Amino acid sequence: MTEETLSSPMSDTGSTPSGAPSRPRPRRWWPWITLIVAAMVIALASRVNLNYYAVQPGVAQPVQQFIRVPADKGHPVTHSVLLTDVEVGRVSALSYLYFRFQGNTELDPLESITGGTPPSEYTAQGDLEMSQAESAAKTAALRRLGYPVTAQPGGAVVSATYPKAPAYGVLNVGDVISAVDGTSTPTAASLVTTLRPHHSGQSITLSVLGQGSNASSTPKPVTLTLKDTVIDTGGGVMQTEDLGVQVGNQVNYTYPFPVTIDVANIGGPSAGLAITLGVIDALTGGSLTGGKTVAATGTIDDQGNVGDVGGVPQKTVAVENAGATIFLVPPQEYKAAKSKQRKGLQIYPVSTLDQALAVLAAHGGVVPPVPTNSTSTTSTPA
Numbered sequence: 378m379t380e381e382t383l384s385s386p387m388s389d390t391g392s393t394p395s396g397a398p399s400r401p402r403p404r405r406w407w408p409w410i411t412l413i414v415a416a417m418v419i420a421l422a423s424r425v426n427l428n429y430y431a432v433q434p435g436v437a438q439p440v441q442q443f444i445r446v447p448a449d450k451g452h453p454v455t456h457s458v459l460l461t462d463v464e465v466g467r468v469s470a471l472s473y474l475y476f477r478f479q480g481n482t483e484l485d486p487l488e489s490i491t492g493g494t495p496p497s498e499y500t501a502q503g504d505l506e507m508s509q510a511e512s513a514a515k516t517a518a519l520r521r522l523g524y525p526v527t528a529q530p531g532g533a534v535v536s537a538t539y540p541k542a543p544a545y546g547v548l549n550v551g552d553v554i555s556a557v558d559g560t561s562t563p564t565a566a567s568l569v570t571t572l573r574p575h576h577s578g579q580s581i582t583l584s585v586l587g588q589g590s591n592a593s594s595t596p597k598p599v600t601l602t603l604k605d606t607v608i609d610t611g612g613g614v615m616q617t618e619d620l621g622v623q624v625g626n627q628v629n630y631t632y633p634f635p636v637t638i639d640v641a642n643i644g645g646p647s648a649g650l651a652i653t654l655g656v657i658d659a660l661t662g663g664s665l666t667g668g669k670t671v672a673a674t675g676t677i678d679d680q681g682n683v684g685d686v687g688g689v690p691q692k693t694v695a696v697e698n699a700g701a702t703i704f705l706v707p708p709q710e711y712k713a714a715k716s717k718q719r720k721g722l723q724i725y726p727v728s729t730l731d732q733a734l735a736v737l738a739a740h741g742g743v744v745p746p747v748p749t750n751s752t753s754t755t756s757t758p759a
Contacts, residue, residue: 378671379555383521383620384701388744388747396755397421397704400529401560403406404682405689408621409672411430413704418534418744420447420455421428426467426468426469426470426735427467427468427473428469428486428488429467429468429469429473429484429485429486429487429489430465430467430484430490430689430744431464431466431467431468431476431483431484431489431692432463432464432465432467432471432482432483432484432485432490432688432691433464433465433466433476433479433481433482433483434463434464434481434691434692434694434695434698435461435462435463435692436458436461436462436689436695437459437460437461437462437672437692437696437698437699437701438457438459438461439457439458439459439460440457440459440460440640440651440652440655440656441454441457441458441658441659441708442457443624443638443639443640443641443652443655444636444637444638444652444655444656444659445636445637445638445658446634446635446637446660447635447654448603448635450660451659451660452659452660452661452662452663454466454655454659454664454665455645455668456656456664456666456668456669456670456671457653457655457658458654458665458666458671458672458673459651459672459673459696459701460640460643460648460651460652460655460672460673460674461651461672461674461692461695461696461699462643462647462648462695463527463621463687463688463691463692465490466602467496467624467686468484468488468506469515470622474584478755480715481690481691482691483688483691485560485692488613489747490687494623494711495538495539495540496538497539498537498550498621500537500644501549501550501551502537502550502620502644503645504550504620504643504644505534505536505550505551506564506644506646507632507640507643507644507645507723508551509625509646509746510645510646510647510649510652510676510677511638511639511640511652512628512630512679513649513677513678514637514638514648514650514652514653514656514677515630515632515638515650515652516521516528516630516632516679517653517677517678517680517681517730518636518652518654518656518657518660519565519632519633519636519656520679520681521653521681521688521730521745521747521748522655522657522660522661522745522748522751523748524632524633526600526631526633526679526690527630527631527686528628528629528630528631528679529628529629529631529724530563530564530626530627530628530629531536531552531553531555531627531628531629532553532555532563532564532568532586532629533553533554533555533564533565533567533568533624533625533626534551534552534553534554534625534626534627535548535549535550535551535552535553535554535623535624536550536623536624536625536656537550537622537623538622538623539608539609539610539621539622539623540548540608541608542604542606542608542618542620542622542725543601543603543606543619543620543621543622544601544620544621544622547599548583548585548599548622549592550711551587551588552585552586552587552588553585553586553588553627554568554583554584554585554624555583555584555585555586555596555691556584556596557571557572557581557583558581558582558619558672559582559584561662563589563746564626565624565625568587568624570707571627572619572620575603575619576603576619577603577604577605577619578603578604579602579603580597580600580601580602580603581600581601581603582585582600583598583599583600583601583682584597584598584599585597585598585599588596601620601633603619603620604619605618605619606618606619606621608621610623610699611729616624619726626687628679629743632677635723636656638652638656640652645686645726646676646677646684646686647676647686647687647688648673648674649675649676649677649684650673650675650676650677650683650705650727650730650733651669651673652673653675653676653677653681654673654730654733654734654737657734657745660746661743663743664742664743664744665743665744666673666703666737666740666742667737667742668741669702669740669741670698670699670700670701670702670703670743671680671701671702671704671705671737671742672692672699672703672704672705673704673705673706673733674686674689674692674704674705674706674707674710675705675706675710675727676707676732678751681730681731682728682729682730682731683707683727683728683730683732683733684707685707685708685709685710686707686710689706689710689713689714690713690714690716690717691717692714693713693714693716693717693718693722693724694717696722697717697721699721701722702722703722703736703740704721704722704723704725705725705726705727705733706724706725706726706727707726707728708724708726708727708728710726711724711726712716723736731747736747
């Protein structure tokens with residue numbers, strides 16, 4: 378009998394021989410679970426807003442593109458003054474670390490940006506401030522050129538309302554209150570005085586001229602019931618209000634000819650000085666900037682006074698990126714601008730329109746003479 382060697386059914390490599398059923402391999406779910414959890418965390422973090430705004434350099438652009446004057450009054454402008462802005466955005470839990478380590482980004486507490494204004498009204502408030510800045514800039518420029526501009530008080534304009542107070546959701550930022558129960562309120566101070574005798578629980582009827590999408594040519598009656606409400610007016614300052622509005626003076630100007638200013642997609646009053654210089658440049662011959670690349674920031678009132686603004690370090694970066702060689706800033710912000718100054722940029726603090734024009738004249742700008750007899754009149758409330 379021939380002896381045969383019996384072989385094992387398993388090969389040398391330990392693999393299952395052909396024809397034998399294979400055992401299922403265990404599936405590894407943990408990578409997918411990790412990815413799903415990470416995606417959920419990222420999505421959640423992007424939706425959770427922190428109480429901070431990120432302030433970043435915006436752009437510096439010619440102000441002249443936003444200004445229109447009558448053809449028979451205007452002159453070509455070859456070197457327009459630059460207005461500059463900042464980008465302001467709410468910080469989420471996801472973006473916090475990114476912004477935290479950006480060298481030219483500033484993280485500011487919510488209230489330092491909004492001043493106590495509810496975030497839902499922040500954009501509307503910026504639009505109102507820009508509209509007021511355009512009117513003041515136009516007035517200051519025309520008066521500096523000797524044109525007559527009259528001004529009349531037009532009521533108390535709403536600049537903010539507060540949650541849970543009676544006015545919230547009823548009055549809008551930009552609405553103008555012209556009377557309370559038939560008593561005229563031409564100024565913010567007169568509104569406060571007229572409301573003083575009223576008390577919580579009492580109903581009042583306001584005469585309101587709506588703005589924006591609620592614009593109307595005649596005031597409409599709005600009835601509210603006063604209610605004592607504790608509100609945060611900003612910076613943790615709590616006070617009791619029975620109406621719950623923040624108001625300023627609405628001023629109605631009369632101009633000798635139309636000057637249209639429409640600064641798109643920029644809110645706030647900080648472009649006031651640049652707009653004023655732009656209007657003067659458009660209405661005079663020569664070159665106000667002397668061929669230099671000039672940028673400016675600062676609020677302006679109708680008397681030509683320059684006020685402080687925010688985000689100046691970031692604006693300085695923006696004007697440097699645009700190639701500006703002269704930057705006009707409010708005195709309060711001079712130190713902040715210097716902190717970002719690079720070679721080639723000269724920074725000048727100016728507190729009035731005349732000081733700004735003097736700087737431009739010193740650098741070769743053609744500045745219009747001061748009018749000998751001012752024909753402007755005003756009854757603007759103090």
